[in-house]
Amino acid sequence: MTTVLGINAVYHESSVALVVDGRLVSAVEEExxxxxKHAKPARVDNADELPVRAIKWSLSHHGVDVATIDAVGxxxxxxxxxxxxxxxxLGREGSWGSLSGEQAFMASLEATPAAVRAALGPRFQGDIVPIPHHLCHAASAFYPSDxxxxxVLVVDGIAENACAAIFDADADGLREVDTVDYPHSLGFLWEKFSEYFxxxxxxxxxSMGLAAYGDPTRFREAVGAILTVESDGRYRVDDEILRFRLPEFAPMETHFGPRRRKGEEFRQAHYDIAASLQEKTDEAMIALVRRTLDLTGRSRLCLAGGVALNCVSNTAIREAFPDLEIFIPTAPNDAGTAMGAALHLAARFAPERQAKPLLSARAYLGPxxxxxxxxSQIAADAPPAGCSFDELCADVVDLLCEGKVVGWFQGAMEFGPRALGNRSLLADPRRADMRDILNRKVKHREIFRPFAPSVLKDQAxxxxxxxxxxxxxxYMLFAVKVREGQGERIPAVLxxxxxxxxxxxxxxxNPEFCRLIEAFAxxxxxxxxxxxxxxxxxxIVCSPEDALNTFRKTSIDALVLGTNLIRRSAMVEVV
Structure with missing residues (x-):
């Protein structure tokens, strides 16, 4: 039996994945x-700060003896x-891009193997294998696909130096065929504009949420001065305007006007700039996909990297290539690189399964x-003897139809940034006021941000x-149009x-979540x-204790923990 541990500890989204005998058994984020949030700040000096809690849970939950771990990726x-x-x-002294910052970064990278051995203890005698960051992203997308x-196209902020990479993938593994290097980063482009907003x-x-309210034509030329898409499918980012690594915005303000400060009202210009940025990103991603297909000669596409979380661009790709088969994993961001590292090493250890390491699940890989x-101090409506799960669903539907917000905690935690029905807040999509209720009273976030619908697949x-x-x-990775005549029935999710x-x-x-939606339907x-x-x-909450803590401090009306239904009125606790 072969046991492989994958770890992401560089930058952010620290995470761990475990593959046992060619089967992915868990993938979790330290946060x-x-x-x-994000587990830790992305500093130059903390690459050796490991996701120790995630490592501990992964090994203990699956009963893995560290002495049996063959390798850590x-x-x-x-x-x-x-x-x-x-x-x-344009790098700042002591930070990213400067010589002193790079020395600190390399020191923390070189300290990481020792940190791994310290975390696992002396009984671990396996190999520690550094794997290129974009190769890990690519593996996280290709191996879980069918x-x-x-x-395979990877687009993110930055890896070792590349900001995008193309791979050809088949039964013989993954081969890098092209890269786009720093400073030409779509991920960093969005990070800088997010700070501008x-x-x-x-x-x-x-920032993506802002874009839906804007006119992309108004700042099309100004955004085009920063992001240029070339005829061969590559793109360029003008860092003299963006100045990504500097805390200044003067060149951007010359093109777009004064930046917004936190707490200030949004102006129409902000919406229009975001719309132009989204439009140009769609163009760049479509060009990169075309280049990927041309260079590899393949008829299927896997996407990874943080930019693959851009649902609008993903949909633009789907519309530009309507016959193309597309797969994006649940965690295309840096968290997914732990999975990619583990799957890549597992394929090396078991070449007969190299094309497709077996997966126990693709989304629900956590505790x-x-x-x-x-x-005991909280009153809960526990199901009486013989009560069915369907009766619990009926009670929850009653609450939803009354306009209540329900916390839904079931089964294994999702891997990736989306709640996919096991650590979710649920509400009635028919209520026009529900988005405002959730944003103001529960999520405490910007009023313009949308919410997603979870839809029965056979009726979607x-x-x-x-x-x-x-x-x-x-996995909530595409933003699709509602059919004519249906939008007014579901205003809360449009x-x-x-x-x-x-x-x-x-x-x-997800059988339990599906049964609840069926009951609502x-x-x-x-x-x-x-x-x-x-x-x-x-x-996102992980444990029942996390769920109860968030329930206590918000205006969530009810909480379902497994088969227990807790109503807000029950939160008058006995001391």
């Missing part, structure tokens, strides 16, 4: 355990970084808690223009542009629920 190559690094004239071969560098999703006891085509089927429709970031749900994928004739992540400006 869900330490309750710090790290999702970054210090050797490749050393060979590719060039001092950035494809025997594919072109008054958000943090992690808030590209908010589960079985029968969940509710603290009646409501949305889906095009060619993709497994990734189950964005300003008439699209929705759908999740298709089936009994095969029988009652209302609407085969979907509003689904958003179970959190409040924090990582």
């Amino acid at each position: 869900r355990f330490n309750r710090v 790290l999702s970054f190559s210090p050797a490749l970084r050393r060979a590719a690094f060039h001092e950035d004239p 494809y025997d071969d594919a072109g 008054g958000f943090t560098e992690y808030d590209a999703c908010k 589960s808690y079985g029968d969940i006891p509710v603290p 085509g009646d409501w949305f223009e889906l095009g060619k089927d993709s497994m990734s429709y189950g 964005h300003a542009d008439g699209t929705a970031r759908v999740q298709l749900v089936s009994r095969e994928q 029988r009652r209302t004739g609407v085969p979907m629920l509003l689904n958003t992540s179970f959190n409040d400006n924090e990582p």
